[in-house]
Amino acid sequence: MLSRVADSIYWMSRYLERAANTARFLEVSYHMNLDDEGEASEQWAPLVEITGDMKKFEARYGDASRENVMHFLMFNPEYPNSVANCLKAARLNARGLREILPPDLFKEINALGKLVPEATREKAFFHQRVFELCRQIKRTDMLISGVVSETMERGKGYYFWRLGEYLERADKTSRLLHVKYFHLLPKISDIGTPMDDIHWSALLLSLDAREVYHRTYGLITQENVIDMIVFDRGFPRAIYFCMQSALDSLHRITGDTDDVPHEQLKHLCKTFSELTAKDVIDTGINEFVDDLQLSLNGVNNAIFELFNTAPLSTGA
Amino acid sequence: MNFDGYETDAFFDELMDNQGLPRPSAQLLVDAIENLPEGDLLSRQSASEQAMRDMGVTFNVYGSGEGTERTIPFDIVPRIIEGSEWDIVEAGLKQRIKAVNRFIDDIYHDRSIIADGVVPEWIFTSSKGYLPQCQGLNPPKGVWAHVTGTDLIRDADGTFFVLEDNLRVPSGVSYVLLNRTLMKRNFPQVFHRSRVRRVVDYPDQFMKMLHRLAPEGVEKPNVAVLTPGVYNSAYFEHAFLAQQMGAMLVEGRDLVYDGKYICARTTAGLQRIDIIYRRVDDEFLDPDVFRADSTLGCRGMMKAFREGTLTLANAPGTGVADDKVVYAFVPDMIKYYLGEEPLLPNVPTHLCYDPEALEYTLDNLEKLVVKPASESGGYGMIVGPQSTAEERNEFAKALRADPRNYISQPTLSLSRAPVVVDDHFEGRHLDLRPYILHSGESTYVLPGGLTRVALKKGSLVVNSSQGGGTKDTWVVDRTAKPETVPC
Numbered sequence: 001m002l003s004r005v006a007d008s009i010y011w012m013s014r015y016l017e018r019a020a021n022t023a024r025f026l027e028v029s030y031h032m033n034l035d036d037e038g039e040a041s042e043q044w045a046p047l048v049e050i051t052g053d054m055k056k057f058e059a060r061y062g063d064a065s066r067e068n069v070m071h072f073l074m075f076n077p078e079y080p081n082s083v084a085n086c087l088k089a090a091r092l093n094a095r096g097l098r099e100i101l102p103p104d105l106f107k108e109i110n111a112l113g114k115l116v117p118e119a120t121r122e123k124a125f126f127h128q129r130v131f132e133l134c135r136q137i138k139r140t141d142m143l144i145s146g147v148v149s150e151t152m153e154r155g156k157g158y159y160f161w162r163l164g165e166y167l168e169r170a171d172k173t174s175r176l177l178h179v180k181y182f183h184l185l186p187k188i189s190d191i192g193t194p195m196d197d198i199h200w201s202a203l204l205l206s207l208d209a210r211e212v213y214h215r216t217y218g219l220i221t222q223e224n225v226i227d228m229i230v231f232d233r234g235f236p237r238a239i240y241f242c243m244q245s246a247l248d249s250l251h252r253i254t255g256d257t258d259d260v261p262h263e264q265l266k267h268l269c270k271t272f273s274e275l276t277a278k279d280v281i282d283t284g285i286n287e288f289v290d291d292l293q294l295s296l297n298g299v300n301n302a303i304f305e306l307f308n309t310a311p312l313s314t315g316a
Numbered sequence: 317m318n319f320d321g322y323e324t325d326a327f328f329d330e331l332m333d334n335q336g337l338p339r340p341s342a343q344l345l346v347d348a349i350e351n352l353p354e355g356d357l358l359s360r361q362s363a364s365e366q367a368m369r370d371m372g373v374t375f376n377v378y379g380s381g382e383g384t385e386r387t388i389p390f391d392i393v394p395r396i397i398e399g400s401e402w403d404i405v406e407a408g409l410k411q412r413i414k415a416v417n418r419f420i421d422d423i424y425h426d427r428s429i430i431a432d433g434v435v436p437e438w439i440f441t442s443s444k445g446y447l448p449q450c451q452g453l454n455p456p457k458g459v460w461a462h463v464t465g466t467d468l469i470r471d472a473d474g475t476f477f478v479l480e481d482n483l484r485v486p487s488g489v490s491y492v493l494l495n496r497t498l499m500k501r502n503f504p505q506v507f508h509r510s511r512v513r514r515v516v517d518y519p520d521q522f523m524k525m526l527h528r529l530a531p532e533g534v535e536k537p538n539v540a541v542l543t544p545g546v547y548n549s550a551y552f553e554h555a556f557l558a559q560q561m562g563a564m565l566v567e568g569r570d571l572v573y574d575g576k577y578i579c580a581r582t583t584a585g586l587q588r589i590d591i592i593y594r595r596v597d598d599e600f601l602d603p604d605v606f607r608a609d610s611t612l613g614c615r616g617m618m619k620a621f622r623e624g625t626l627t628l629a630n631a632p633g634t635g636v637a638d639d640k641v642v643y644a645f646v647p648d649m650i651k652y653y654l655g656e657e658p659l660l661p662n663v664p665t666h667l668c669y670d671p672e673a674l675e676y677t678l679d680n681l682e683k684l685v686v687k688p689a690s691e692s693g694g695y696g697m698i699v700g701p702q703s704t705a706e707e708r709n710e711f712a713k714a715l716r717a718d719p720r721n722y723i724s725q726p727t728l729s730l731s732r733a734p735v736v737v738d739d740h741f742e743g744r745h746l747d748l749r750p751y752i753l754h755s756g757e758s759t760y761v762l763p764g765g766l767t768r769v770a771l772k773k774g775s776l777v778v779n780s781s782q783g784g785g786t787k788d789t790w791v792v793d794r795t796a797k798p799e800t801v802p803c
Contacts, residue, residue: 002580095555099555
């Protein structure tokens, strides 16, 4: 497989996963804030905090109101990680890959790429349109994942896709945990209150994990929620599951080797298998998430290095 | 919708005879369309256009701003050609491509056709498509033009003429295949009963043709389609063909010359490429040999081609026969190389390099079509009867300044076929581009080809860049009047 093509599939998959996750966060935040009974002002700033781009946001918008945060994360054409830009980038990659994509897969990504720009042309999209849009993005992303699963041959292309998807998802789930941390910041006294439970519950909801959580653990506790979304081995959005799946995908591409990304991922998985939710709480959610994101960035860079080692074309 | 009140005027109509009655080959189709419930044809038409957009079958329009994606308008009424008529066209095209390939090979070697005084020397020395870098090269089996799209037109009595040969990187075949898919969906029963010759195996024929031209000693060649990239106007087609043929789609930046072979940069290191179907123009193929600023090709490509480790289709240098001046001599080439009479006539052509022809052309600008010899896409031409005096004056200046670069032809009464206009049918002019695959030992002609139709009323220019659309083309073998079938 061409290095360019592999890179392009990997990123297409990451962009889609990124867009769908942002859509998930937005939808759930909206619902959570509706339940806030007006006691405190709505909390939208954490969604920006976790992107690490708070400064950019403040310079452009000022106040972290619902409309501003929504616009920034969903529509902003200058913010590279806005949903609109991620979907646009995925669509562009798909156009460059269409000779190897199953036709139905191309069709869905192509249509999804046009969805958000079309929505911005509609007036009065808040409250109804935007949240419907979030649902639509999430659903289409799941549909795409299904089409990939049903139509792509289990060759390199498929595993580069999964590799991108799982690494991105591991990163995004960790950021979700980060949201919770930022929510706690202003009112540390909220811990253990009904509002605290609502936050954890919302977090589970955005991962489609609430029902399975209650079935498995019963009532909400901080420790159990962390156990589920960080360390669970069977839940497809849990960080450990994602990293293990990324490692499997990498393994399918290269076979069992000791190259850099393999080693890094193996090491991460091993570390995770020895940790517990209590360790995370003791370390501090903030520190834990920061460390993890650094490690995941390292893996991402190592993957690029590994598959692009051939000399640059002298014609280019 | 029905064809009541449909006028063929004084033109040859592809579906109707001059009494306005369906030709035998079109009877089934016309009956089926007329029996559709009101509004049904229109909704099929718009569903087909939506299907094209969903599939991303779009092209970029040059010079109209970034991100301008359009679909080529598709007309749902197919054009129909009788099998017996087509057989003659097919034989004529095979004859033509053989002679043209012999000519190109001759030009880059002994030039016997010039020594024998059949064509004048200046036609290649002054041709923009002649590449001195290709002198003496020997592509596999002596074949230079593997893929050709030859434009045909029919005049007022239905005679086929060759309008031009596209020997460089002809585009449009993906539309033939897609239009066919849409039509089979829309008119399955009529299609089946009409016994339409199939086009679906074109990608297989293409791949087989390429395999026959593999470098010596290569059993299972690696085939790549070379595209300028996603922003090229024909990108969709490049990707589509690669996908359908099972070839790798590469850009210049994916390729590297390792000193002997052209290789692709893959996740598992360098991989040798044996055959490149290139959709990049000659001058961009290799910065060492042609344009030094090109990033679309790869350094070393010509070396690999010269040394026979790489097959290029089409070979560089075919443009020498793609010139509209050289075109005028193709009937002579057929006689010279094959000892045969041409089966398909050329449109009568005046070469403006000849002072008499130039005078004639200048005096009759309002009646003639004048074209630059080495442009494509309908750019830089003038259609006399549809021009203003001011346009003709401007054009005359350009013509006088560079007569070698122009040819003129009579404005033919191009044939027409019905297209859907709002809620009824109107006749529009069209041409036909069949695709020919040639590997030396065998020649395959795609039955039918791309029908391009000038959607603007009265217009004779069918190019997609100038407001043209497409139709499916049916070569049918059933002409006896059968019972009516639903669509």
